[in-house]
Amino acid sequence: MKDPFIIFWAVMLFASIVWYAFLVVYIGIKAGRELRTLIRDLSAQVKAADAARK
Amino acid sequence: MTLTLLDWIIIAVYVFACMAAGLWMRRYLRDVEDFTIAGREVHTNLAIASLAATEFGLVTVMYTAQLGYEKGFAGATIGVIMAAAFLLVGYTGFVIQPLRNAGVLTIPELFEKRFSKRVRWLAGVFVALGGLLNMGIFLRLGGDFFVYATGMPPSWLEPVMTILLGLLVLYTVFGGMLSVLVTDYLQFIVMGLGIVVTSVLVIWKTGWGDIIGTLQAAWAGTGPTKLAADPFNPFHPSSFGWGYIVWQVIFQIAVVTTWQTTITRVLATKDSATAKRMYRRTSFYFVGRFLLPGLWGVAAFVWFSQHGGLPADLNSSTAMPHFLGRLLPVGLLGLVVAAMIAAEMTTISGYMLTWATVIYNDIIMPCLKKPLSKKGQLLLTRVILFGIAIFLLFYGLWYKMPGNAWDYLAVTGNIYLASVFTLLVAGLYWPRANCYGAYAALILGAVGPLTFLVVNACVTKEQQIAPEIAGAASFGLAFLGMILGSLLTTAPAKTAAPAANPA
Numbered sequence: 001m002k003d004p005f006i007i008f009w010a011v012m013l014f015a016s017i018v019w020y021a022f023l024v025v026y027i028g029i030k031a032g033r034e035l036r037t038l039i040r041d042l043s044a045q046v047k048a049a050d051a052a053r054k
Numbered sequence: 055m056t057l058t059l060l061d062w063i064i065i066a067v068y069v070f071a072c073m074a075a076g077l078w079m080r081r082y083l084r085d086v087e088d089f090t091i092a093g094r095e096v097h098t099n100l101a102i103a104s105l106a107a108t109e110f111g112l113v114t115v116m117y118t119a120q121l122g123y124e125k126g127f128a129g130a131t132i133g134v135i136m137a138a139a140f141l142l143v144g145y146t147g148f149v150i151q152p153l154r155n156a157g158v159l160t161i162p163e164l165f166e167k168r169f170s171k172r173v174r175w176l177a178g179v180f181v182a183l184g185g186l187l188n189m190g191i192f193l194r195l196g197g198d199f200f201v202y203a204t205g206m207p208p209s210w211l212e213p214v215m216t217i218l219l220g221l222l223v224l225y226t227v228f229g230g231m232l233s234v235l236v237t238d239y240l241q242f243i244v245m246g247l248g249i250v251v252t253s254v255l256v257i258w259k260t261g262w263g264d265i266i267g268t269l270q271a272a273w274a275g276t277g278p279t280k281l282a283a284d285p286f287n288p289f290h291p292s293s294f295g296w297g298y299i300v301w302q303v304i305f306q307i308a309v310v311t312t313w314q315t316t317i318t319r320v321l322a323t324k325d326s327a328t329a330k331r332m333y334r335r336t337s338f339y340f341v342g343r344f345l346l347p348g349l350w351g352v353a354a355f356v357w358f359s360q361h362g363g364l365p366a367d368l369n370s371s372t373a374m375p376h377f378l379g380r381l382l383p384v385g386l387l388g389l390v391v392a393a394m395i396a397a398e399m400t401t402i403s404g405y406m407l408t409w410a411t412v413i414y415n416d417i418i419m420p421c422l423k424k425p426l427s428k429k430g431q432l433l434l435t436r437v438i439l440f441g442i443a444i445f446l447l448f449y450g451l452w453y454k455m456p457g458n459a460w461d462y463l464a465v466t467g468n469i470y471l472a473s474v475f476t477l478l479v480a481g482l483y484w485p486r487a488n489c490y491g492a493y494a495a496l497i498l499g500a501v502g503p504l505t506f507l508v509v510n511a512c513v514t515k516e517q518q519i520a521p522e523i524a525g526a527a528s529f530g531l532a533f534l535g536m537i538l539g540s541l542l543t544t545a546p547a548k549t550a551a552p553a554a555n556p557a
Contacts, residue, residue: 005286006266009127012134013349016342017253023106023339024246030099035239038100 126285133344
């Protein structure tokens, strides 16, 4: 394990696992909220367009 | 068959949820801008989830695992270079900031503003050609994963590929980018979970000490199986070597600033600051994109060398799914296969949408004398999507790759990356660049990769052109073409300012 390349890949690998686990939770929650807002905005725009046509 | 009833239930529930969510988004579609870039309403975190899901396909898992199997951890060097490129562009805004500010739908559209309509059309042809050839092997590699991980008979590969393609075409054709965003989000969650759990399990079951020890012994030639490349040092000539790495540095900067599927996310963001933030925050993700499936490939190598070597019916590409099929317990295998279906669906749907947008926006639209109605535009884009699906099915079935999957992907991507990257950089930052330089760059940039594809399909392995030679030559030729073409002809009029405002 003294090879600097092995140390480098070990650090990268375990950091990647931690980063992916964090991303799934953090981005999962935040992106979920943004998606809800996007759908709400789009829904409002569609309703407004329908109302304008009537 | 490796899968149990529980695994099948998990897969079926997931695929049904994805389809339902994708089709449900159809109601919010108004025009082509909604269909292709979600009306430019996407915020940072959703953009990150979408970019991450699209750029982490099953094809990625397959080629990175193959690199891990053949080159050990050094195979993930490309991911480190890619992450550095994302970070660099995310901080500087190089190319992406003026591109987003230009308010275009695709990169070739910018070329019309900066150079000419014909340059846009020719760039569109190269972008679509490179992109379609590039994604041509996605279905085959994905099908290989399913066959070897689930233990299906190999004769099922074609029907499985067709059904999978049919499902994702259905929701992409109807819902466009809005559907892709929702399914990307679901797939980001499932895929992320599957990748983390599988990676932990692979290390736990194989043992970190065993992985390192077996790789060292295989490289030293003292283990049961010999490894031809240094598994840790990418600069060693037996691994990538310096030439390949230098090519990859240029290639990855071109990828993050030019690759249309990535740029589609840049163009879908609210503003250039969001695009830059998305790049910075996604950057480290790309290390894991290569390293985690690479770990699975490395572990497959370790497992097979401890169990009598690789059987004759497997190769460096199919070893990993076969290994996972044996390693993962009931339920988790179902989750991982669902995650990989997720990866396959997001990538193919995202890519199909991107290339359909280019074909519609840059190849067909400039040739029409009368603009189409909104309904006509949507219908045309959907017909193109369907045509791409048919192409994928047939090309994926008959094409045999000359080397490993990553080299094929890098070189076909290079068909347009080299020339379009040159046009973008020159168009945005060099006022002297003109349309003659652009033509020369487009044509010369495609020569290297096309020669690689044709020559390597016809000659023996010893006579084949090295991918780094073909790739680096295409960048060199494209820049040379741009410089000479522009300097030897009339300078563009001073009023023809760059389309983008780099503010």
